[in-house]
Amino acid sequence: MGVELIYLDHAAATPLDERVFLAMQPYFTEQFYNPSSPYAPALQVRRDYDAAKHTIARAIGAKPDELVMTAGATESINLAFASIGGHVVTANIEHHAVLAAAREYDHTIVASDEHGRVQTSVIMAAVRPDTRLISIALANNELGTVQPLRDIASAVREERQKRLAAGNTTPIYLHSDASQGVGQLDVHVSRLGVDLLTVNAGKIYGPKQTAFLWAASGVMLKPQIVGGGQERGLRSGTENVASVVGFAKAIELAETHRKYESERLHKLRNLLQGQLVAALPSAVVSGHAKHRLAGHLHISFPGIDAERLVFALEARGVLVATGSACAANKGTRSHVLTAIGLSDSVADGSLRLTLGHLSTPENTARAGEIIIEEMQRERQRIGL
Amino acid sequence: MTKVYVGMSGGVDSSLTAALLKEQGYDVTGVYMKNWTQDLPGMKCPWADDLADAKRVAVQLGIDFKVYDFENEYKHKVVEYMIDEYKLGRTPNPDIMCNQEVKFKLFLEAALEDGADMIATGHYARVKDGVLLQAVDTNKDQTYFLYRVTGKALAKTLFPLGEYTKPTVRKMAEERGLFTAAKKDSQGICFVGKVGIREFLSQYVQQIPGEIIDKKSGKILGMHDGAIFYTLGQRHGLDIGGGLPYYVVGKDMAKNEVYVTTDLNDATLWKDDIRLASVHWINQAPQLGIYQIRIRHRAPLVSAALTYDGENVVLKLNDEQRAIASGQSVVIYDGEICLGGGIIV
Numbered sequence: 001m002g003v004e005l006i007y008l009d010h011a012a013a014t015p016l017d018e019r020v021f022l023a024m025q026p027y028f029t030e031q032f033y034n035p036s037s038p039y040a041p042a043l044q045v046r047r048d049y050d051a052a053k054h055t056i057a058r059a060i061g062a063k064p065d066e067l068v069m070t071a072g073a074t075e076s077i078n079l080a081f082a083s084i085g086g087h088v089v090t091a092n093i094e095h096h097a098v099l100a101a102a103r104e105y106d107h108t109i110v111a112s113d114e115h116g117r118v119q120t121s122v123i124m125a126a127v128r129p130d131t132r133l134i135s136i137a138l139a140n141n142e143l144g145t146v147q148p149l150r151d152i153a154s155a156v157r158e159e160r161q162k163r164l165a166a167g168n169t170t171p172i173y174l175h176s177d178a179s180q181g182v183g184q185l186d187v188h189v190s191r192l193g194v195d196l197l198t199v200n201a202g203k204i205y206g207p208k209q210t211a212f213l214w215a216a217s218g219v220m221l222k223p224q225i226v227g228g229g230q231e232r233g234l235r236s237g238t239e240n241v242a243s244v245v246g247f248a249k250a251i252e253l254a255e256t257h258r259k260y261e262s263e264r265l266h267k268l269r270n271l272l273q274g275q276l277v278a279a280l281p282s283a284v285v286s287g288h289a290k291h292r293l294a295g296h297l298h299i300s301f302p303g304i305d306a307e308r309l310v311f312a313l314e315a316r317g318v319l320v321a322t323g324s325a326c327a328a329n330k331g332t333r334s335h336v337l338t339a340i341g342l343s344d345s346v347a348d349g350s351l352r353l354t355l356g357h358l359s360t361p362e363n364t365a366r367a368g369e370i371i372i373e374e375m376q377r378e379r380q381r382i383g384l
Numbered sequence: 385m386t387k388v389y390v391g392m393s394g395g396v397d398s399s400l401t402a403a404l405l406k407e408q409g410y411d412v413t414g415v416y417m418k419n420w421t422q423d424l425p426g427m428k429c430p431w432a433d434d435l436a437d438a439k440r441v442a443v444q445l446g447i448d449f450k451v452y453d454f455e456n457e458y459k460h461k462v463v464e465y466m467i468d469e470y471k472l473g474r475t476p477n478p479d480i481m482c483n484q485e486v487k488f489k490l491f492l493e494a495a496l497e498d499g500a501d502m503i504a505t506g507h508y509a510r511v512k513d514g515v516l517l518q519a520v521d522t523n524k525d526q527t528y529f530l531y532r533v534t535g536k537a538l539a540k541t542l543f544p545l546g547e548y549t550k551p552t553v554r555k556m557a558e559e560r561g562l563f564t565a566a567k568k569d570s571q572g573i574c575f576v577g578k579v580g581i582r583e584f585l586s587q588y589v590q591q592i593p594g595e596i597i598d599k600k601s602g603k604i605l606g607m608h609d610g611a612i613f614y615t616l617g618q619r620h621g622l623d624i625g626g627g628l629p630y631y632v633v634g635k636d637m638a639k640n641e642v643y644v645t646t647d648l649n650d651a652t653l654w655k656d657d658i659r660l661a662s663v664h665w666i667n668q669a670p671q672l673g674i675y676q677i678r679i680r681h682r683a684p685l686v687s688a689a690l691t692y693d694g695e696n697v698v699l700k701l702n703d704e705q706r707a708i709a710s711g712q713s714v715v716i717y718d719g720e721i722c723l724g725g726g727i728i729v
Contacts, residue, residue, distance in 0.1 A: 311436075311443040381446060 003317035006367045010203070010295060010356030011141055011180060012321055016246070017205035017357070023249040024207065027242035035239050036228070049241050052248035059251045060197065060214060061188040067212045068221065068234045069244055073179045075224075076198035076213035077101050077135075079235070080175045083221040084196075086132030091118040092339040093143070098135050098177060099335075114340050115288040116145035124155050127172070129163070134174050138181035138192070142336040142352055143287035144296025146185065149176055153193025173219060179203055179211070183254035184262045184294050195219055199251075201243070205357060206250030210243040265295035265355045268364050272353065273297050275368040280375055284346055286337070295355035300342065301375060303384050304349040312374045318367050321352040385411040388542060389495035390504045391487060392416055392442065392449075394434030397506030397545055399441040399564040400557045404544045405504055406445055413500070414442040414449045417491055419482070420459040440563045450498075454490055461485035467588050473637035474711025475615045477529075484532040492537055502540050509722075510546035514539035516666050516722040521549040527722040528681040531715040535667040582613050594640035599633050599652075605644065611635040614642045616709035617653060654704040658688075660697040660714055660726025667723075676717040677725075679705055685717060697726050 033042035035049050050064065057064040070076045074097040081088065081101040090102045093112040102109065108126040112118045118136055127134070134156060139146045156174045163170065175196035178187045183204040189197055196219060200211035215221055227236030254261075276299060277283050284300040301309075306322040313320055337347040351371075355364065390402040392414040406412045416438045421431050435451065442449035462481045469476035487505060495503050508519035508526045514535040519525040533541075545553055557565035591609040598605050608614065618632045628646035633653055635642045645653075658679075672692070676685040677699060688699040699714065708728055715725035 307436075307439060308443045308449070311440045314440075315444060 003315075004363075006318045006363045006370075007358045008318060008320045008353045008355065008364075008367055010358070011144075011352065011354035013208070014203055014205045014356055015358065016207060017250060017253060019253060020206055020246045020249045024242040024246040027245055031241070035241060036230070045241055049239050049244060052241075052245045055248035056212060056244075056251055057214075059187070059255050060199070061190055062214050063217075065232070066217060067214050068231050069239070069247075070211050070213060070235055071209045071240070072202075073097065073177055073198050073200040073211045076200070076211045077175075077177055079213050079221060079224055080135070080196045080198065080215075081105065081133065082224050083215075083219075084133040084173055084175070086170070087128055087130050088133040088135065089123060089126045089131055090135045091123070093118070093140050093145075093336045094135070094137055095141055095177065096335075098137065102135065112145075112339055115291075116140045116143040116286070116336065116340050117288050117291060118147055118152075120148055120151045120155050123152055124159065127159060129166075129168055130170055131172055132170060134172070136174070136176055138176050138178035138185060138187070139293050139296075140287070140336065141180045142334060143298045143340070144180075144293035144354075145288045146181065146291040146293065147176075148291075149174075150191070150193050156195075157193070181293065182251070183258060184265070186258075189214060189216070201247035201250050204250045204254040207243045207246045210240065210247050212247075261357075262294040265359070268355050268359055268361060269295055269297050271361070272355070272364050272368050273299070275365065276371060279372045284342075286340060286342065286350070293354075295359070297353040297355075299351055299353065300346045301349040301351075302343075302346045303382075304375065304378055306349050306351055308378060309349075309351065309371075309374060312378065313370065316370050316374065318370050320371075321354070322350060385409070387411045387413070387499060387501045388504050389413050389415050389450075389491075389498070389500040389502075391491060391506070392438040393506070393570075394437035394441075394564065394567075395506065395570060396554060396557050396562070396564045396567050397508075398438070399506075399562045400553050400560070401504055401506040401544050402441065402447060403445055403557070403560050403562060405542065406447060408544075412445070412447045413498075414438060414445075414447055415491070415495065416449070416451045417486065418451055418453045418455055419486065420455045420463055437564050437567065444561075444563060452491060452494055454486055457490055458482070458486055467585065469711050470585055470612050471589060471637075472711075473611065473635060475709045476711050477713055479529045480532055480713055483529055488530075488533040488537040488541065492540060496540070502542055504542035504544065506545055507543050508545055508550070509543045511538045511541055511543055514667065517546070518717070518720045518722060519543075519546045523682070524550045526681075527717075528678055528713070528715050531666065531713065531722055531725040532664045533666065538666065585612065586610075592640055594642065596630075596642050596644055599643040599645045599650070600647070605630070608642050611637055611640045611642050617706060653706055655708045656701045656704045658699040658701070658705075658708055658714055659693070659729045660699065661695070661729045663695065663697050663724065663726035665724035670716070670718065670723050675723070676719075677701075678715045678717070679708055679728075680712065688716075690716065696729070 031045050033045045035046035053064040053067055057067055077097045078101055085105055087106045088102050089108050090098055091110050091112050093116050110122050110126050123134060136147050136152060138149055153174055156172060159172055173195040176194045177198040179200045182199050195216045197214040202208040221234050223234045225236050230236050230239055282302060286298045310320055310322050333347055388405050388410045390412055392398045392402055402412055402414050416435050439449050462478050465481050466476050466478045492503050508521055508524040509530055510517040516527055516530060516538055518527050589612055593607050593609055594611055595604045596606045596608050614632050614635055616632055619629050630644040630646055633643050633645050633650050672690060674687055675690050677688045678685055688701045691698045710728050712728050713725055714728060716723045
């Protein structure tokens with residue numbers, strides 16, 4: 001139809017960076033060898049794979065041997081929960097992958113505040129003497145709200161001291177899925193203070209179905225996929241060399257450009273937010289005003305059916321999400337928006353706009369204009 | 385302005401229906417009817433995509449859009465009916481039930497309640513003054529599925545597509561740039577989906593092995609996994625192999641036996657008289673006489689003499705017809721008028 005596409009859904013998926021694609025290509029064709037094979041060319045592939053893991057580990061300040069490569073963040077999360085089990089604590093704004101995994105165990109799900117932020121005291125109040133795992137995402141995928149992870153981590157350390165003093169030998173670990181924050185926030189494990197970390201490549205211009213679970217030394221993982229004993233026996237299956245090499249390149253680039261890119265997106269997002277709120281004063285912006293991902297804008301138009309807006313925008317080349325992509329597809333209201341107390345009429349009018357590499361000042365401003373036009377057209381149609 | 389609620393399934397036919405009515409100056413609201421679908425791991429349920437497509441087209445047309453949830457009613461009136469009929473050894477038609485019970489009853493009632501003056505669907509059929517007429521595209525005509533709808537309901541119904549052929553409909557949808565213009569037509573029974581009727585039924589009825597018996601010789605040819613899964617005239621899926629193909633000529637539900645033959649001329653396979661029960665007339669009952677009948681969707685019309693036997697209708701055919709299974713519907717026409725019909729006893 002010749003409409004220029006403006007992509008505003010970087011939190012759902014990102015295009016593969018050309019440099020990542022180039023790095024991956026040889027491993028599909030000439031460097032196809034199984035890293036476990038005994039001859040020299042395969043050995044080279046093994047070295048390249050190990051080097052890629054080394055690069056990834058360095059990006060988060062960890063050792064390569066502490067990483068388990070998986071086929072996506074959902075698998076990493078499942079592996080973390082299955083390994084630690086016991087009583088688990090998480091929050092009501094967490095991703096479905098975490099909530100579903102938590103429901104497999106004895107669990108307590110705590111409430112977030114109205115900005116989608118989980119207070120450390122609320123989490124710690126849910127911790128019992130037999131609690132083994134706390135799982136809180138670094139940043140919320142719908143609202144972009146960044147969680148006080150370091151604060152939670154130090155509370156977990158205190159809890160450990162208390163248990164030690166009380167003679168309680170039950171370990172307690174903090175897991176975080178940082179897939180939504182990586183590339184915009186620091187994901188250095190010692191600075192985050194977590195014990196387990198999930199990150200995927202698909203949101204940082206790397207390949208999909210590619211992630212790792214990092215576990216601090218001393219945290220015992222239980223393999224969920226058994227077989228040939230790859231990944232130190234923790235995740236069997238022939239190594240996905242191309243994807244892991246791509247992940248390494250992607251996380252390297254993300255870390256190199258993180259400061260510049262997050263500042264750029266922060267400015268763009270604020271411009272877009274200002275543009276929309278000025279033209280549509282009844283708009284409600286959700287998520288924490290300060291602790292929010294730079295490229296994230298969650299905005300609701302009360303009384304409007306956001307799904308209609310998505311289709312109207314799609315017809316004009318502007319690709320946006322309603323609430324969260326998963327929830328939208330199932331035709332149900334987002335659990336996150338319910339959790340932060342948005343009324344149905346506000347929640348149903350919510351768009352999630354997430355900026356990234358494809359965003360420029362020009363196309364973002366243009367998208368803003370189109371959103372305003374389509375909003376006004378829809379308002380006129382329903383006589384609002 | 386006349387308010388019309390259009391049943392929009394997310395397919396090209398109902399999309400164009402809404403577009404045409406809007407162009408004709410009606411105040412159009414699109415409605416997606418959520419019917420019952422199975423939600424099993426490993427089975428992709430297409431309704432969310434269809435709902436999104438229907439809504440996309442509504443947004444494109446700038447019309448209101450609603451979702452009516454008929455899941456429970458649909459399950460009782462259509463799905464359970466179908467399973468029960470199969471259990472009785474009959475071959476029911478769920479699409480006919482869906483039109484009778486859901487689209488032209490529940491949907492009509494709900495739409496009127498919500499302020500509609502009329503409803504419309506993307507069926508290939510025509511209505512004139514509450515009289516149901518065959519579609520101009522005789523190849524696509526869907527009146528077979530509509531014979532159990534009441535004249536009263538039809539008087540409040542619009543079928544704009546009845547005037548066009550399917551290729552024209554696709555072309556018109558393309559010309560209007562409708563999102564669904566190139567979408568593939570749906571196949572088979574909606575809630576059964578791609579798994580097929582056999583797999584669908586086997587979730588609800590126990591598979592009990594029984595004998596497949598040669599009708600002529602009385603010889604046991606093999607075993608089947610439940611007489612319920614077999615229909616008169618059926619050739620495939622018998623698994624007794626070798627030589628000439630076998631056809632199902634009868635079954636005994638009580639004994640769980642299926643009778644087959646290689647003789648295509650077997651008297652059971654061919655009938656020249658049909659007895660119909662559960663007779664429904666769209667308007668008034670026709671007088672005795674010669675009419676045209678259709679024994680399955682898209683089957684050619686054949687002539688038959690209609691007589692009554694109490695509540696039942698007896699049809700005497702000029703030529704014998706093959707595979708007339710009980711439970712199937714026979715629809716009766718007077719020229720282009722669809723009068724009604726009944727279910728083969």
